[in-house]
Amino acid sequence: MSIDNSSFKTNLSVLIALLILTVITVLVAQVDFGIFNAFFAMLIAGIKGALVLMYFMHLKYDEKIYSLIFGISVFFVFVLYFFSKLDIITRIIQTSVL
Amino acid sequence: MSNYLNCKKGLFSWLFTRDHKRIALLYMITVFSFFIVGGFFALLIRLELFKVGETIVNSAFYNQLMTYHGAVMIFMVIIPGIPAFLGNFVLPLQIGAKDVAFPTVNLLSWYCLVIGAFVTLTSLFLGGVDTGWTFYTPYSIETGTAVIPVVLGAFIMGFSSILTGLNFIVTIHQLRAPGMSFFKMPLFVWSLYSTAIIQVLATPVLAITLLLLVAERVLKVGVFDPAMGGDPILFQHFFWFYSHPAVYIMILPAMGVISELICAFSRKRIFGYKALVFASLGIAVVSFFVWGHHMYVSGQSEWAGIVFSVLTMLVGVPTAVKIFNWIATMFRGSLKFDTPFLYALGFLFLFLIGGVTGYMLAVLPFDVHVHDTYFVVAHFHYVMVGGSIMGIMGGFYYWFPKMFGRLYNEGMGQLGFALIFIGFNVTFFPQFILGINGMPRRYADYKAPYEALNQISTVGSWLIALGFIVAFTFLLWAMFKGRKASANPWGAKTLEWQSSSPPPHENFLETPVVTKEAYE
Incomplete structure (x- = not known):
């Protein structure tokens, strides 16, 4: 199956976004937000999950x-x-x- | 004429079949076998309670009997009973399909049930388990009994339920006969659809909860045990998030069966078809919001208790719609009191008592008063036996001619029903009085003033057993020796009756085209 150029670019952008968000996850873990620690961790994880679902698992196009x-x-x-x-x-x- | 029973021969043609009708019969054998096992445990429980004091078993063994009775009846009988047995047989026929969407997965789900049941019952040889079928923490973490095999067995059986639900959802979406829109589907199909949604959404939560329990026992991870920093009430939240909707996995398909029976034996179109459809879906959705009513005295906060109390009462609305519509269907109908219809009437009578007492238990202060008494036991059995078992038996008698191409003995069918119905009320109605008077459940012994009602209750259990012996003996006889049945002995309207009895291998010789409403 051929991969067209635009979807390759999109997937690459999503991959980069995921890597950046992973770095942010690590950085945020260094800061103490008190009772909001879990909230921020879940927020970032949620965004990452949504990106994977929409682009890598094709929910956006299906x-x-x-x-x-x-x-x-x-x-x-x-x-x-x-x-x-x-x-x-x-x-x-x-x-x-x- | 070739049919699904005689088209292939030999044990392997059954063990590796992908025909939904044969798989349904595998479920039938499995479910009724476990029903006998669970029923035997129940008879022993009632026999122990016949007299004050420890009589035939000691307290430790009584706790095990109670646990296995609950686990077997719920996980191996009532949950697969209607969806996997009757649903598997009837669903593709009612929508005019050749089979379910994933026939191999269908067979896999039966193997999951059998393997799960086997794993659960191996615990009997490892000293048994005494936690009750709810596996409440922290006791289930601390007890030295064989919790892990039982829990793993339930985990595996959960996959059976998930796979069946998934299969049914896809089948209903993809394989309906030409012309059969969603609102032309029979109500039994709608009830299976609603049930499948619950199976797919709720069962994984039980699976995760049980795995966490195993992890806690084996790896000492503190999730539920307060001694390790866990929260035992969280276990109850997770457990009941599945197990309350599971009550509707058991009752919704029975309601679908009752709709079919009342319609067929009233010789009328069903009253309020769409209201019944939305009531099924409504019950499925609301069932996810009410689980906390099992936990009023668990230590759950009062605020949560109040919220769950109010939400629980919502279930009464769609349920009342159903009961009203069934009665309206019978009104001025040409009623024919054959055995399946008697079971439908039995359902209405018993489920109404179970439902009304359920409403009483939804009221927080009343529940606190009767919590963990025999009132709850009686309510639960009026709903589960009065609901699900009446549904299974009614549906089995109704579709029996289709399944085996033979007619059962009507007189013996009615005798079996009479014994079961009378026996059931003799067994469980006294338990309401015992509960109101304060007799706690789950104990092998009780105080002397409770003895007379307990003896009545035990005698009732013998009547139930006799009723099932009569029913099963004559059904078994009819499978091989009963009079030949025509394609549509009841004059019913739904599609399965257009196929021969028993149906051919792929259900219909020609794909049916639907032009009318389900009950026209």
Whole structure:
């Protein structure tokens, strides 16, 4: 299968972006953001994941149904995270009030 | 005439088959075999509880019986029961397809179930396991019993569920007969579709949770055990994120079966087709938002408890839509009280009690009062046995002529139903009263005032066993000796009845073209 020049350029740009983001991940890990440490790490990881999904896994070019299926999966991961976190945070608040 | 049963012969033609109908029968044998095993454990539990004190087993063994009864019935019987057994047989026929989208994956999913079940049951020879089917931490990390094989077995069986769900989603999207739009699909197909979404989205979470549990036991990684810096309530969040939707993996396909039965035996079009479709999808979606109602007294925060309590009540809305539409379908219908329809009526009666008591348990203060009592046991069995098992049995009797090309004995079918239905209520209704009076669940012994109701309950379990013996004996007889069935003995409208009984190897001699609604 031939790779056309534009997609090669795009993939190369994405690769460079991923490498830069990896360097940023390492640099950010040196700085203490307190409770936001995980937030920044996840933010960068999320951007990297999105780039891989859109360009390397072709979600950007494929039928929209695949993006929808992926979106639904991410939504349910969010549901699991949100309600578990809701419990943990309100537990901490409850304990500290008591 | 050549059909799927006689087109190939020999054991290997079954063990390596890729025909969805043969795979369905492999599931049938597997599921009913494990049903007998799980049922035997249940009878032993009830026998132990017949009298006060430790009578036939000691407490440690009782804990194991209770664990295996739950694990076998849930992971090996009810979860694969309708989707993998009835769904595999009926789905391609109902949408006019030759097979499922991935026939080899379909066979793989059966092997995953068998291998997973085998791994789980090997624990019996390693001293057994006593955690209950929920494997709650930190006990499941600390106990010296054989947790790892059971958990790994459940992990492998989870893949069976995922692969079946994935196969069904692709099959429904890609292989519908010409002219069959989504809103011309039978309601059983819609219920399998909704179930498949849950199987694909929720089961991986259980798999990850169980692997984390193994990692914690083997590698001492502190995820759930507070002694290692973990959070045991987090295990319950992860576990119930799967296991509550799993309740709907068990009940949604049963609801699909009931829609088919009520429609066929009322001789009417289904009332409110689209409402039933959206109710199935609604139940599937809402099921992901309610898991915390299992954890009101776990140490979960009160705020989370309140949120989950309110969200849980939402399930009642689409469920009530379904029950209303089924009753409306029967209204002024030409009802025919054959065995499958009796099971459908049994479902309505029992599931209504299970559903209403579920609503009571959704109310946080009430749940705190009856938590871990026999009230919960009774509710759960009214939903699971009253719902799923009634659905499996009703569906099995309904599609039996299609599967084997023979008719069962109607009188014996009705006798079996009567024994199961009466036995079920005699067994489990007293447990509501025991629970309200404070009898805790999961103990081998109880106080003397609870004895009379426990004895009634145990006698009921014997009636259930007798009912299943009658039902299975005569079904087995009918498989080989029953009268020949016509292609459509019920006069039903859906596509599977247009094929011969039993169907040929690839279901239809000519690809059917759909021009009408599902029940027209």
